[in-house]
Amino acid sequence: MSNTLKIAYVGCGAIASFHLHGITNGAPRTKITAAIDIDPAAAEAIAAKTGAEAFSSLDDALANGDFDAVDIMTPHHLHEPNAIACLEAGKHVLLEKPMAPTLDACDRILAAAAASDKVFMLGENAQYWPEVCAAGKLIKDGAIGDIITAIVDFRSFPGREWFAGSNPWRFDKSQSGGGTVIDGGSHFIRPLRMWLGEIDKVIGITDRPWKEMQSESLAYAIFRFKSGATASFGCLMMDSIFAPGPAFRITGSTGEIVIDAFGGGGVMLYNREFPEGKLADGEFGDYMNSFIGEMTDFEQAALDGKALEAGPEQSLGELRTALAVYRSAKTQQWEDVWA
Numbered sequence: 491m492s493n494t495l496k497i498a499y500v501g502c503g504a505i506a507s508f509h510l511h512g513i514t515n516g517a518p519r520t521k522i523t524a525a526i527d528i529d530p531a532a533a534e535a536i537a538a539k540t541g542a543e544a545f546s547s548l549d550d551a552l553a554n555g556d557f558d559a560v561d562i563m564t565p566h567h568l569h570e571p572n573a574i575a576c577l578e579a580g581k582h583v584l585l586e587k588p589m590a591p592t593l594d595a596c597d598r599i600l601a602a603a604a605a606s607d608k609v610f611m612l613g614e615n616a617q618y619w620p621e622v623c624a625a626g627k628l629i630k631d632g633a634i635g636d637i638i639t640a641i642v643d644f645r646s647f648p649g650r651e652w653f654a655g656s657n658p659w660r661f662d663k664s665q666s667g668g669g670t671v672i673d674g675g676s677h678f679i680r681p682l683r684m685w686l687g688e689i690d691k692v693i694g695i696t697d698r699p700w701k702e703m704q705s706e707s708l709a710y711a712i713f714r715f716k717s718g719a720t721a722s723f724g725c726l727m728m729d730s731i732f733a734p735g736p737a738f739r740i741t742g743s744t745g746e747i748v749i750d751a752f753g754g755g756g757v758m759l760y761n762r763e764f765p766e767g768k769l770a771d772g773e774f775g776d777y778m779n780s781f782i783g784e785m786t787d788f789e790q791a792a793l794d795g796k797a798l799e800a801g802p803e804q805s806l807g808e809l810r811t812a813l814a815v816y817r818s819a820k821t822q823q824w825e826d827v828w829a
Contacts, residue, residue, distance in 0.1 A: 492558070492793065493519060493793070494519055494520075494521055495517075495519055495520045495521070495558055495559055495582075495789055495792050495793050496521050496523040496556060496557045496558045496559070497513075497520055497521070497522055497523065497524075497557055497558070497559040497560065497561055497584075498522070498523065498524035498525070498526055498542075498551055498555055498557040498559070498560045498561070498581075499522060499524065499525045499526060499527075499536055499542070499560075499561050499563065500526045500548055500551075500560050500561065500562045500563065500564060500572055500576070501526070501527060501562060501563035501564035501565075501586075502525050502526070502527040502529075502532040502533050502535065502536045502563075503527070503532060503563060503651075503654070504649075504651040504652050504654070505563045505586065506532075506536055506563055508615075508778050508781050509561055509563065509613075509781055509784075509785065510522075510536075510539065510540070511778045511779075511781055511782070512615075512778075512781030512782045512783075512784055512785035512786075513785045515779075515782045516781075516782035516783065516784075516785045516786040516789075517785040517786055517788070517789040519789055519793060520785065520788075520789050521540075522536070522540040522541075522542045523542050523543065523555065523556050523557045524542050524543050524544075524545060524551050524555040524556070524557050525537045525540070525542040525543070525544050525545070526544075526545045526546070526547070526548055526551045526555075527546070528546060528547070530544065530546055533545060533546065543555060543556075548572060548575060548576075549575075552575065552576070552579050552581075557581070558581065558582060558792070559581055559582035559583070559584065559608075559609075559788075559792055560572075560576045560581050560582070560583055560584070561584045561586075561613075562576070562583065562584065562585045562586060563586045564586075565659040565660075565665045565666065566588060566590065566591050566665060566666050566667045566672075566673075567591060567664065567665045567666075567667065569585055569586070569588070569589060569590045569591075569595070569599070570590045570595040570598060570599055572585075573585050573589075573599050573602070573603075573610075574598065574599060574602045577599075577602045577603055577605075577606045577608060577610065578602060578606070580606070580608060581608060582608045582609040582610075582611075582788075582791075582792045583603070583608065583609070583610045583611070584611045584613050584788045585599075585610070585611070585612055585613060585802075586613045587612060587613060587614050587676050587805055587808065588667070588672055588673075588676060588805065588808065588809045588812075589612055589802065589805050589806070589809065590667075590809075591666070591667025591668065591672070592667070593806070593809070593810070593813070596806060596809065600802065600803065603802065608792075609788070609791045609792045609798075610802050611787070611788050611791060611798055611802060612800075612802040612804070612805040613784055613788075614676060614677070614680050614784075614800070614804075614805055614808065615677065615780040615781050615783075615784045616676070616677040616678070616680040616681055616684075616780065617680060617684070617783070617784070617799055617800050618780050618781070618782065618783025618784050618786075618787070618799070619677075619681070619751075619777070619780035620772050620773060620774055620779055620780065621738075621749050621751050621756065621757050621772070621774050622680075622681040622684065622749075622780075623772075624757045624770045624771070624772045624774070625681075625685065625738070625740060625747050625749055625757055625770070626681075626684055626685060628747055628757070628759055628770060629685055629740070629742070629747070633742075633745065633747070633759055633761060634740065634741070634742030634743070634744055634745035634746060634747055634759070634760075634761055635742040635743030635744035635745065635761075636742055636743045637685065637686055637717075637719050637740065637741075637742050638719060638741050638742060638743060639719060639720050639721060639722075639740075639741050640682055640685065640686060640719070640721040640722075640738065640739065640740045640741065641721065641722050641738070641739040641741075642678045642679075642681075642682065642721065642722065642723045642724060642725070642737065642738055643724050643735060643736070643737060644670075644674065644675065644677075644678045644724065644725040644726070644737060645725070645726045645727075645732045645735075646674065646726075646727050646732070647727065647728060647729050647730055647731075647732070648674070648727075660673065660703065661702050661703050661704060662704060663704040663705045666705060668705045668706070668812060668816060669696070669698075669703055669704075669705030669706035669707055669709075669727070670705075670706060670707055670708070670709060670725045670726070670727040671696070671706060671709045671711075671725060671811075671812040671815050671816070672705075672809065672812040672813075674725065674727060675709070675723075675725045675808075675812060676805075676808035676809075676812070678723065678725065678737070678738075679723070679807070679808045679811050679812070680807075680808055681738065682713065682721050682723070683807050683808075685740060686715045686717060686719045686721060687715050687716055687717040687719070688715065688716045688717075688807065688827075688828075689713045689714070689715055689716075689807065689811050689827050690714050690715060690716045690826070690827060690828070691713075691714045691814075691824045691825065691826055691827060692711050692712065692713050692714070692811060692814045692815050692818055692824070692825055692827060693711065693712050693818050693823065693824045693825070694709060694710060694711030694712070694723075694814075694815040694818045694819055695709065695710055695711075695818075695819050696708065696709045696815070696816065696819040697709075699726070699728055700727065700728035700729065703727075706816075706819075707726065707727045707728050708725070708726045708727075708728075709723070709724070709725050709726075709815060709819075710722070710723070710724045711723045711724075711815050711818070713811070714824075734750070734752075734753040735750075735753075736748045736749055736750050736751075736755070737749055737750070737751035737752065738751065744761050744762060745759065745760050745761025745762065745764075746759075746760045746761075747759055747760075748760070751777070752775075752777060753775075754774070754775040755774075756769050756770065756772070756774035756775065757769070757770035757772065757774060758770070783799075787799050807827070810827045810828060811827050814826065814827045
């Protein structure tokens, strides 16, 4: 097997720098050899940083570029055609979440992956988020007993680089497939599924306080898990200033875990042994470090044949949960996630 994974960036927008951080710090055998974007300046910027060859179209790159794998970071509505084209061209594929805006599109992508002998990975970096993994270890070790409930409170304005241009694609429902739940919300749904198991039913509401965004920028929901546990899920994205606060609170029968995911407070354990709280072991506070494990996993799967930490089908849980929240906002009733 080759000792180097030559990879093409398909889409060179804001998320590309996060993936580059992951490669630089966690995937030493990966080399970026092609940078593809319809905006030549974006492709050239990545090319200048990495020594890659710049392309303005995926077709041109597949015909003339030198790479074994692709990292697809395009708007959501392009995930299906881009992923299938690359799988059929014999490339390993790392595809940013969500797999696609619809379940039918996901089925077609998975069928193309099944027909290929290449690695297909869905890029959900929360699977490798140091804070999330540290909390998972505490839960597995029984530090807070049996899990009863959890709270997610995600509020963010990630910066104008994520909404670049005169008509940002994240504002356009036809390109995004939804708003904050299907997009950034997936990073908060995956941890809940890692800790509490599979989500069974949801009830939720959505709103649009950020009027520029065609889809929801606000959502609240209650998740009922197959285990019997429950969780509350809240997310808000708009051009505003937010006060600091914990992103996650996990309550068990003998204690709690609180995660300050973005404020540098790390992972705090409260139980009978540590009633005043104990900081969990780990390097916390830099969200970009969640991409290190992601890129390591992809490199090892492509070069060494290692099984992925989570197969691409796992991501359907986040998408199905988001779609169930959207249905519930319309019906004002509990909706099945896996119906």
